Each structure stands twice: as structure tokens, then as C-alpha cells.
Amino acid sequence: MTIVALRKISLIGVMEDKAAVLDAVQAFGGCHLVPLRAAQKDLEAVPSGTGREATEALRWLVDCPAPRRVVSRDPLFDLSGVVSAANRNRHELMETEDRKAALEKRIRDVARWGEFTFPDMSDIGGYRFWFYEVPLGREKVVTASGAIVETVHRERGIAYMVVLSPEEPPVDSMPVPRVHIGSHALSTLLAQLEAVEILLDDLWLERRDLTKWRLLLAENLARARDAAARRRAALETIDAERVFVMRGWARADRVAEIAQLADRLGIAALVEDPAPEDDPPTLLENAPAMAAGEDLVQFYQTPGYRSWDPSSVVYVSFIVFFGMIMTDAGYGLFLLVLLFLLRGRFQGSALGRRMVRLGYWLAVSTMAFGVATGSYFGWQPPGGGLIAHAAFIDLSDIDAMMRLTVTIGVAHVVAANVLNAWNAGSLAGRLVPAGWCCAAFGGLLVYLTGGAQTAAGIALAGVGVVLVVAFGGEVRVTSLSTFARRLGGGLLSGARVVNLFSDVLSYMRLFALGLAAASLAGTINMLAEQVRHAVPGVGVLVAITVLVIGHAVNMGLGIVAGTVHGLRLNVIEFFNWGLKGEGRPFRPFRKEETRL
Numbered sequence: 001m002t003i004v005a006l007r008k009i010s011l012i013g014v015m016e017d018k019a020a021v022l023d024a025v026q027a028f029g030g031c032h033l034v035p036l037r038a039a040q041k042d043l044e045a046v047p048s049g050t051g052r053e054a055t056e057a058l059r060w061l062v063d064c065p066a067p068r069r070v071v072s073r074d075p076l077f078d079l080s081g082v083v084s085a086a087n088r089n090r091h092e093l094m095e096t097e098d099r100k101a102a103l104e105k106r107i108r109d110v111a112r113w114g115e116f117t118f119p120d121m122s123d124i125g126g127y128r129f130w131f132y133e134v135p136l137g138r139e140k141v142v143t144a145s146g147a148i149v150e151t152v153h154r155e156r157g158i159a160y161m162v163v164l165s166p167e168e169p170p171v172d173s174m175p176v177p178r179v180h181i182g183s184h185a186l187s188t189l190l191a192q193l194e195a196v197e198i199l200l201d202d203l204w205l206e207r208r209d210l211t212k213w214r215l216l217l218a219e220n221l222a223r224a225r226d227a228a229a230r231r232r233a234a235l236e237t238i239d240a241e242r243v244f245v246m247r248g249w250a251r252a253d254r255v256a257e258i259a260q261l262a263d264r265l266g267i268a269a270l271v272e273d274p275a276p277e278d279d280p281p282t283l284l285e286n287a288p289a290m291a292a293g294e295d296l297v298q299f300y301q302t303p304g305y306r307s308w309d310p311s312s313v314v315y316v317s318f319i320v321f322f323g324m325i326m327t328d329a330g331y332g333l334f335l336l337v338l339l340f341l342l343r344g345r346f347q348g349s350a351l352g353r354r355m356v357r358l359g360y361w362l363a364v365s366t367m368a369f370g371v372a373t374g375s376y377f378g379w380q381p382p383g384g385g386l387i388a389h390a391a392f393i394d395l396s397d398i399d400a401m402m403r404l405t406v407t408i409g410v411a412h413v414v415a416a417n418v419l420n421a422w423n424a425g426s427l428a429g430r431l432v433p434a435g436w437c438c439a440a441f442g443g444l445l446v447y448l449t450g451g452a453q454t455a456a457g458i459a460l461a462g463v464g465v466v467l468v469v470a471f472g473g474e475v476r477v478t479s480l481s482t483f484a485r486r487l488g489g490g491l492l493s494g495a496r497v498v499n500l501f502s503d504v505l506s507y508m509r510l511f512a513l514g515l516a517a518a519s520l521a522g523t524i525n526m527l528a529e530q531v532r533h534a535v536p537g538v539g540v541l542v543a544i545t546v547l548v549i550g551h552a553v554n555m556g557l558g559i560v561a562g563t564v565h566g567l568r569l570n571v572i573e574f575f576n577w578g579l580k581g582e583g584r585p586f587r588p589f590r591k592e593e594t595r596l
Helices: 014-026 042-043 051-062 079-111 141-145 186-235 252-265 292-300 309-328 329-341 350-373 385-388 399-422 427-448 452-471 480-494 496-508 511-532 538-578
Strands: 006-014 031-034 128-136 148-155 157-164 238-240 243-251 266-273
Touching: 006 252, 014 186, 014 243, 051 079, 079 186, 079 399, 128 427, 141 186, 186 292, 243 252, 252 266, 252 452, 292 309, 292 350, 292 538, 309 350, 309 399, 309 511, 329 350, 350 385, 350 452, 350 511, 385 427, 385 511, 399 427, 399 496, 399 511, 399 538, 427 452, 427 496, 511 538
Parallel strands: none
Antiparallel strands: 006 243, 006 266, 031 243, 128 157, 148 157, 238 243
């Protein structure tokens, strides 16, 4: 795990070559550009074109369930025409589906009354028809209203009654609200539904036909975005008469390539080390096996350039915490098989492949803790067997579990302080984290042991707090007043002992959530067993339904809890003690790649 060393690059050329230089630097793809002047107003004045519409059109075509073979080249490709057709197809298809759903609902309402048409009001003396679905036994309420009433049908405890009246009967005189069935006959509604379904088929065929252009659309959209990025970069350079200057950050190991690029373009390249006042972006680099840790870290914040890379620690601890929260071997095996079957959907991008690898480890961790606690879809194996002997963690032993989670919390916080001290650049920067390590270990020793070890733990914690107070103030002592300021800063730093205590206790959520998940799984099994015995025959099907739905819900809750709280303990408690300040990610100025 490392933060890649960067160098400040300044490129100087003549204005006539500016466009070519920008295009070459973008093709090189290894520079994080730094704006040398504000260009937001200039960018807002430039029309954005059809970027948003093209993006929506491309997403609509890529998501089509049965796409056609793509056209890879066509000199007559009409970008605006395809974008317009795809977006029109999307709007029309969505509106038609809504219309179909409304028609189907209206048909269900009207079908209960059969096929009929409304006569002209002049033929029936200005009377109107009012329709009611009245529960059997309450029909007398309707007939007692004094209006002309006819029961046309009875079915499943409902009387379908028609009231003939010039005005709608008062709401308080009827046992139920009236039914709105509209003015169209059932046959007319069925004919409209058929026409809508035919239109839907035509729109789906049109969408499928348009998918042949998705590759060319993606390529044109990528070119449009590249042009927009070059336009922004051009506006953010310094232009002085016939000379322009652009600045950025690049990897130290690619400086030679930049020098070759500058020679080829006939421009000057100035390479400098980061100055103390500079704020370089942060580029994380880890081995492929740990690369997903970068995504976990940057999900919350990017460490500063002069800090250290926590990706590997976060990666491993997140896997462990997730498994402790899910803690069921059956759930882990199910997730492992499901992820293996769906792995093909995530192989199209580097991020997808990293997430699949992380998912495998999360499933394995869940299985491992499930075996350690003896939980298999909430079922506890009977004693005496090999599986039962593999279980060595008793979730019901509250004291033991509290000791375990507190120990994990201390180890995690201490790891953050050790890495912080290792990467510190001053003696005080090393001694303060060392003091917190002593305080955490001393407190753990007091909690886990008694007798003589208690005094040793208190002494160790006291030494740690003294180190923090002595070196926690960041003021250099040159006088009595600066000594007082340094002492005040040290005392303020020492007050973080309260934060240390609360942060370590936060790790008890691992035990609480794991116990809750295991208890809920056992309760689901118990309910299914009770249903199976209570209802002979059909009870087996009901019990299976309870098991499937119950464990699916419990597994979903476990995934959410494992993700949220597994990340929380890393990005809040761990980062709180390990990282100082926040950086900004390294965003290379490069051309987009077209992937479908």
C-alpha cells in the first residue's frame, strides 16, 4: 500500500501549438491538471450541446434486454437523429406502458359489470346510472334510500347494485362509495387495450432496432466529452501574448515520458518536486488483490498526499467485520454461490472485477465466522459431531463476546496509531500516537485482568496520557507564554481519552449485530417448525415459505448492517485515529474509453 510520489509539471509552448499540445496531453492520460485561472464563467457561456440527451439515449439503448448486433462504422451516421429517435422512443414507450396499466385497471373494474352501453339521457328521463359494490347483508341500506335500485349480480359476498337517479345519492346514505367505471363499454376498452399492446410491440421493435447504433453513439459521446474536457483545460491555462502555460501533477516514474512528449511537441517542460506549500492530489496504488480497498477508502474520503494509504488495513478489517456481523455459514455459502453465478455481469470493468473479488472474501468471512459460531441458516448442529466441534465461539456468552469485541477495537485503534507514528515526520508526531497506543493497551489490560495486572495497566495508560499531554501541543517553547500555550494544547489533546474510550466501545456493535442476526435466524426456524406441526399437510408448504422469506429478509438486513457498520468502524473510528486531514483524488486528464 502506498501513495504514489508525484511531480509538478509545467508545460510552456506557443499559442499556435496549444490545441495540439492539449490533444497530446489528453492522449498521454497521465497528468492531473491544475487550473491556473478561473474559467467557470467562460464555461457557463459555452452551450453544452446534446451531452445529457445523448447520455440518456445511450443508457436507454444499452439497457435494452435483446439488443441487435452493433454497427461498428458508418460514414453517414446521424448522431442527432439517433439521439432524438431514442429519446422519443423512451418517452413514448413509458407513456404507452402507463396507458396500458390504466386500461387494464379500468377493464378489471368494468368486467365485473359485464358488457353494456349507456343509453341517451333523454331516453330515460334525465336519469343517470350510479354503480355500487355492496357487501351482502347491507343491501337494504341501498334499497331504503328511495331511489330505483337493481341488483345485477352477486358474487363472493358482493352485490353489484345499480342506482337510477338524476343526482348522485348522498354519500352518507350509502354503505359504500360508488364505483367509477367510465363511459366506455367493455368491448371498447378491450379494443383499446389491443391497440395499445400492438403499439407497445412496435415501440419495443423500434428500440431494439436502434440498439445497432449504440457503439457509434458511445464513441461520439466520448469524443464530445473529450472535446469538452479540452475546452475546459484550454480556458484554465495562462495565456500571455503568444505563449501559454499549463500545469499539472504526474507520477514521478512517468516524468521521462513527459520529457519525451515535450521534445516531440517542441515545447518546454519544467519538472519540480512538491514544495511545502503545495497541495498535490493523492494517487493510491495497491496490489490487485487489495485494490478494492482503495474504493472502500475513497467512498468516504481521500487521504492527504503527505499522509499514508490505509487501503490494505481497511480492506482486511472490513472483510472481518462483515463476517462477524453476518456470522452464518449457510448465508455465506449462498452468497458465494450466487456471486459465482452472476460473476459474468461484473467482468466488463476493473471496478466490477475488484468488487467481485471483494464479494468472494466477504462470503468466505461470513462462512468462517458461521462455522466458528456453529450457525447454519440459524440451525445449531447437535453436540458430538465434527461440525459441532468446529464451533468455538459462543454468542450467548456475553462477557466473552464483550472481551473479544473490545480487544478487536483496541487492536484496530492501535493499528491506526502505529501506522500514524510510522509515517510521522517528527519526534512529537511519533510520540503522541505511541502514547495513545499505551493508553489503549493499558485500558485493555485493566479490563481483561485483575490484581497486579490492574496496577500495571493503570500505569501504562498513565504513561500514555503523559506522553500525549507532553507532546500533544504543537507550539514551540520559547518563552513562558508559549510554554503555557503548549501545555494547554497538550491538555486539550489528552482530553481525547474520552474519545478513545467511546470509540473502542463502538466495536461492541459487532457482537450486538451478530447476536441479533443469529437470534433472528433461530426464531425463523422455530416459527417454521411450529407452523409445520400446527397445520398438517399444507403446513409444510407454509413452513417452507416462512423459511425462504424469513431468511431472505434476515440475509438482506445482514448485508446492509455488515456494509454500513463494517465501513463505519473503518472510516470513522479508524480514520479518526490514523489519518490527519483530507486530500483530493488524482483525476488524470485523459480520453474516455468506450465500453459496452
